[in-house]
Amino acid sequence: MPATQHTIDGKNFTATEIGSFERLDAYSFTHELLPIAMEGKVFLKSILGLTSAEISFNKLPPNASMPFHHKHQRNEEIYLFIQGNGEFMIDDTIVPVSEGTVIRVAPEGVRCWRNVSTEPLYYVVIQAAEGSYGAGSNIEDGLAVKIPVVWPSGSSGAA
Amino acid sequence: MPATQHTIDGKNFTATEIGSFERLDAYSFTHELLPIAMEGKVFLKSILGLTSAEISFNKLPPNASMPFHHKHQRNEEIYLFIQGNGEFMIDDTIVPVSEGTVIRVAPEGVRCWRNVSTEPLYYVVIQAAEGSYGAGSNIEDGLAVKIPVVWPSGSSGAA
Numbered sequence: 001m002p003a004t005q006h007t008i009d010g011k012n013f014t015a016t017e018i019g020s021f022e023r024l025d026a027y028s029f030t031h032e033l034l035p036i037a038m039e040g041k042v043f044l045k046s047i048l049g050l051t052s053a054e055i056s057f058n059k060l061p062p063n064a065s066m067p068f069h070h071k072h073q074r075n076e077e078i079y080l081f082i083q084g085n086g087e088f089m090i091d092d093t094i095v096p097v098s099e100g101t102v103i104r105v106a107p108e109g110v111r112c113w114r115n116v117s118t119e120p121l122y123y124v125v126i127q128a129a130e131g132s133y134g135a136g137s138n139i140e141d142g143l144a145v146k147i148p149v150v151w152p153s154g155s156s157g158a159a
Numbered sequence: 160m161p162a163t164q165h166t167i168d169g170k171n172f173t174a175t176e177i178g179s180f181e182r183l184d185a186y187s188f189t190h191e192l193l194p195i196a197m198e199g200k201v202f203l204k205s206i207l208g209l210t211s212a213e214i215s216f217n218k219l220p221p222n223a224s225m226p227f228h229h230k231h232q233r234n235e236e237i238y239l240f241i242q243g244n245g246e247f248m249i250d251d252t253i254v255p256v257s258e259g260t261v262i263r264v265a266p267e268g269v270r271c272w273r274n275v276s277t278e279p280l281y282y283v284v285i286q287a288a289e290g291s292y293g294a295g296s297n298i299e300d301g302l303a304v305k306i307p308v309v310w311p312s313g314s315s316g317a318a
Contacts (some may be wrong), residue, residue: 015263101174149227
């Protein structure tokens, strides 16, 4: 982990800074079940104490492909493409991906992806238990808290 | 929804393109429980058929603040800051946010945030049921699928 990583813990939150996306090369991930170290990948569940999902930030180098296909047992995955150009294969379908492409993959989907350009491909992967969201919508779970919005320093934030 | 929105459905996936982040202004969200339309926000759960989380892409204009604080009943939220500069308040703590800042907020946390610059603030919000991830790690849920990585057109994707 880069020496500049900064994490703050509070009663109801944890905040961390992974740094700019172009510096994701500073991170690599190894695990006994993986044959190779994966560069340009950082997982956040442990750092943030997440209880509902795993999240990773990823940088795939120019013209690189993931070297294997994979699927899941229980978890749904969502791939959010932030920058770059690639291709994403699910079973027999290939989908072009670029900034703003978002893909849900069911556990049983067999997936692989690659970078098709000379620039890095940046993306976020979210993994969470299939079917766990519940019937309520996001709006119904949220509650407005009726305290005034006041930002210190009397700055220009509109209230 | 912009006319250019393109969604593909397959047996084990749904893929959509929300367009570039700077064009998020094309989206707005209204709901009977909200007093105002929220511009520059698009939700993905319904579009993608997500079962594990709600995800939104967001653009907060220069110097704008969210006009209210909120908390949640059941769902954990994770805020991923993609570009720009802002401040994020949880209860009594204010955290500066910029590209690569990621914040977990527990349901009971009272949160508000603002853009403190003259450029837009782009961020993703993930909402999922607290405690739903389960004991297994992301690596343990994934299964490598032993089929060769072959990309059509004989292109330069490394295998």
